[in-house]
Amino acid sequence: MSVRELVVLGTASQVPTRHRNHNGYLLRWDGEGILFDPGEGTQRQMLRAGVAAHDLNRICVTHFHGDHSLGLAGVIQRINLDKVPHEITAHYPRSGQRFFDRLRYATAYRETVDITQSPVSADGPLARTGGYTLDARMLSHPVESYGYRIVEPDGRRMLPERLAAHGIKGPDVGRIQREGSLGGVPLDAVSEVRRGQRFAFVMDTRLCDGVYALAEGCDMLVIESTFLDEDEQLAVEHGHLTAGQAARVARDGGVRHLVLTHFSQRYTDSDEFERQARAAGYEGELTVAHDLLRVPVPKRR
Secondary structure, rough: OOOOOEEEEEEEEEOOOOOOEEOEEEEEEOOOOEEOOOOOOOOOOHHHHHHOOHHEEEEEEEOOOHHHHHHHHHHHHHHOOOOOOOOOEEEHHHHHHHHHHHHOOOOOOOOOOOEEEEOOOOOOEEEEEOOOEEEEEEOOOOOOEEEEEEEEOEEEEEOHHHHHHOOOOOHHHHHHHHHEOOOOOOHHEEEEEEEEOOEEOOOOOOOOOOHHHHHOOOOOEEEEEEHHHHHHHHHHHHOEEHHHHHHHHHHHHHEEEEEOOOOOOOOOOOOHHHHHHHOOOOOOOOEEOOOOOOEEEEOOO
């Protein structure tokens, strides 16, 4: 059975707190696991969340600030310790290659797994699999940063009443799907497009074109909201978003489920992020993330 869910490993911005670990997010997408922004302590959070090194297939780093990448060293060494048998691909800004190399070889260990390095240097597709396309878009932060977007290919939804009207049943349903027509009846006459699911991951950034492009039409958007709206000037200065800004991006992009995360330690009332997001006009499903939370990707429309 396919599983599509977000496992939240950490939600703190810059400084961890008693209740929030540094960043870390695992997206389970059918049989694959994509780990985003493993900050310090990610390996322990994986243990607490029941996530194993064998669950990982990709690692996507948005940028090389410590709260988004210092956990790479431990995660990569755990992958090698556990001798993960399948390929693991790492995506990260090419401009930070020296940081990736330092983290990958931060200490001595026995290297048993060949991690494929696939750095990002421009907007566009990074990988195509049978289940999704992975794209990147540049963001606006003091260091080079990219957001990631996963898009499932569109499929077809068979319509029972139309099949029955054309007398198509049993094995013939599979035939028309495979061949595109049957007895003069085109596939379009008995089915409709089933839109593929879309997921986006947006971390440290100001508002920019990349943010909107990543969010457009997403079923789930995981996005930083480091600051509350009253501190918008701080957000602009440091290259971050407020709760209201993130919510307006989701509202304008038609996002179905908005997940706010990456909170400054200056705030103690997490409910205020939800209040400001709603005040900004976002009416879809909304989650203010906390550590070790599991959030299912919305079912297809």
